[in-house]
Amino acid sequence: MIQPKQKKPEDKENLLDLESRYCSWGDTVHYAKEINIFTRCEGSYLYDEEDTPFLDLQMWYSAATFGYNNPRVKAALLKQVETLPQLACQYLHKEKILLSAKIARGIEKTFQEKGRVHFNVGGASAIEDAMKVVRNHAKKNLVFAFMGSYHGRTLGATSITSSYRYRERFGHFGDRANFIPYPYCFRCHLGMQKETCGMACLRQFEKLFESEYYALVNTKNQHCEFGAFFIEPIQATAGYIIPPKDYFRELKKILDRYKVLLVDDEIQMGFYRSGKLWAIEHFGVVPDVMVFGKALTNGLNPISAIWAKEALISPEVFPPGSTHSTFSSNPLGTATGLEVMRMVEEENFRETVPAKGKYFLDRLKTLKKKYPQVGEVEGLGLAIRIELCQADGFTPNRALTDAIMNIGLSGKLTAGGKRRGLVLDVGGYYKNVFTLAPSLYISEAEMDLATDLFEEALLKGIAQTR
Numbered sequence: 181m182i183q184p185k186q187k188k189p190e191d192k193e194n195l196l197d198l199e200s201r202y203c204s205w206g207d208t209v210h211y212a213k214e215i216n217i218f219t220r221c222e223g224s225y226l227y228d229e230e231d232t233p234f235l236d237l238q239m240w241y242s243a244a245t246f247g248y249n250n251p252r253v254k255a256a257l258l259k260q261v262e263t264l265p266q267l268a269c270q271y272l273h274k275e276k277i278l279l280s281a282k283i284a285r286g287i288e289k290t291f292q293e294k295g296r297v298h299f300n301v302g303g304a305s306a307i308e309d310a311m312k313v314v315r316n317h318a319k320k321n322l323v324f325a326f327m328g329s330y331h332g333r334t335l336g337a338t339s340i341t342s343s344y345r346y347r348e349r350f351g352h353f354g355d356r357a358n359f360i361p362y363p364y365c366f367r368c369h370l371g372m373q374k375e376t377c378g379m380a381c382l383r384q385f386e387k388l389f390e391s392e393y394y395a396l397v398n399t400k401n402q403h404c405e406f407g408a409f410f411i412e413p414i415q416a417t418a419g420y421i422i423p424p425k426d427y428f429r430e431l432k433k434i435l436d437r438y439k440v441l442l443v444d445d446e447i448q449m450g451f452y453r454s455g456k457l458w459a460i461e462h463f464g465v466v467p468d469v470m471v472f473g474k475a476l477t478n479g480l481n482p483i484s485a486i487w488a489k490e491a492l493i494s495p496e497v498f499p500p501g502s503t504h505s506t507f508s509s510n511p512l513g514t515a516t517g518l519e520v521m522r523m524v525e526e527e528n529f530r531e532t533v534p535a536k537g538k539y540f541l542d543r544l545k546t547l548k549k550k551y552p553q554v555g556e557v558e559g560l561g562l563a564i565r566i567e568l569c570q571a572d573g574f575t576p577n578r579a580l581t582d583a584i585m586n587i588g589l590s591g592k593l594t595a596g597g598k599r600r601g602l603v604l605d606v607g608g609y610y611k612n613v614f615t616l617a618p619s620l621y622i623s624e625a626e627m628d629l630a631t632d633l634f635e636e637a638l639l640k641g642i643a644q645t646r
């Protein structure tokens with residue numbers, strides 16, 4: 181008699197069965213149709229239990245910016261494990277101090293502005309801390325944010341994240357931000373062309389301050405009801421949208437007139453993703469507060485942080501106990517963060533990232549020439565967007581985007597003569613944009629392979645959705 185195949189507890193089938201019964205599905209795992217269980221990672225690749233390599237073009241939403249299993253960051257983590265792996269945040273350790281000093285001195289050099297660094301654990305928690313700094317300084321709860329913004333999913337961060345979908349089931353958000361159109365020039369909110377519009381969207385925002393009847397400002401004393409504007413210098417989840425060069429400089433002039441602070445969310449774009457340490461450096465403004473996380477530790481033992489101008493965060497105005505979390509400046513996080521900061525000082529990302537970005541963009545733009553469904557391919561450094569459209573090259577094509585993502589995750593691509601997968605992240609206002617955030621160490625050969633794998637998935641996707 182043939183014995184039925186014995187299920188091992190760690191078989192994929194068994195694990196997925198357990199997952200379906202015991203894991204909450206309230207996170208984002210089940211956005212995808214193809215569910216993989218990964219077992220190891222190295223450089224630009226994830227590997228599943230059959231050791232199929234998946235070339236990763238999103239690197240944990242840009243948290244593993246310096247490559248998976250980066251030996252230098254890993255060594256720093258292991259060293260810290262051997263020395264001071266644990267310490268309550270109410271006591272000091274040297275890595276926390278050195279990391280804060282490195283970040284603050286770097287910002288002082290770049291922006292000629294003194295300030296301090298305050299740690300937390302995840303991106304959204306640091307956004308909460310930035311909101312506290314703003315409220316404490318401005319004595320106002322209300323803020324501006326952009327349509328298309330994503331600042332995280334704690335309740336506070338959700339109130340300044342534009343999608344109502346994230347708020348819908350969680351009650352009334354009295355402090356919901358006033359959402360302003362982002363300069364998304366490929367799909368202009370006003371139906372204009374960026375070459376000729378004169379930044380009309382910004383002029384519209386400025387006009388809101390003209391009369392008290394536009395609901396923002398008391399024109400008798402110029403007091404504004406809003407304490408800050410939370411921005412993403414390149415809108416990330418919304419599809420790696422790059423604003424016009426002068427946009428933020430002009431915006432800051434308006435905000436300064438009404439004493440509205442500029443809070444720069446660098447959580448996804450910081451640490452050279454855009455070719456500069458801070459993406460805001462491309463746009464010629466000095467933010468009042470900056471928020472960062474993700475790549476700060478290359479995704480190892482996460483920490484996040486804010487930097488704020490001295491006047492907003494000095495001990496006199498932001499005294500002990502203003503914010504706190506048990507794991508906020510844990511030593512494994514600060515040690516890896518310190519190593520990442522040393523790495524970015526010692527290596528030449530300011531040149532290598534723009535050069536790699538140009539190479540990859542040129543390769544991907546060949547696809548735009550060949551396929552009308554590739555509507556826009558743009559990028560800044562290694563933050564690259566590919567917008568998928570119908571054959572008219574403009575109408576958003578979500579079905580094709582989903583198909584390509586799932587084809588990549590199925591791990592059955594063969595370009596390059598070997599079975600491989602492709603890891604892509606979908607973003608965009610219409611969920612039709614691939615937001616590419618490859619490792620900053622990606623090689624030319626890997627970018628060539630990525631282009632070939634993407635083309636193979638695109639062709640399969642077009643056939644599937646025809």
Ligand SMILES: Cc1ncc(COP(=O)(O)O)c(C=O)c1O
Nearest residue numbers: 302303304330331332416447448
């Ligand atoms: C720009 C931006 N802000 C905030 C967050 C929230 O960070 P976290 O997921 O670590 O809470 C993210 C996460 O993707 C982000 O991209």
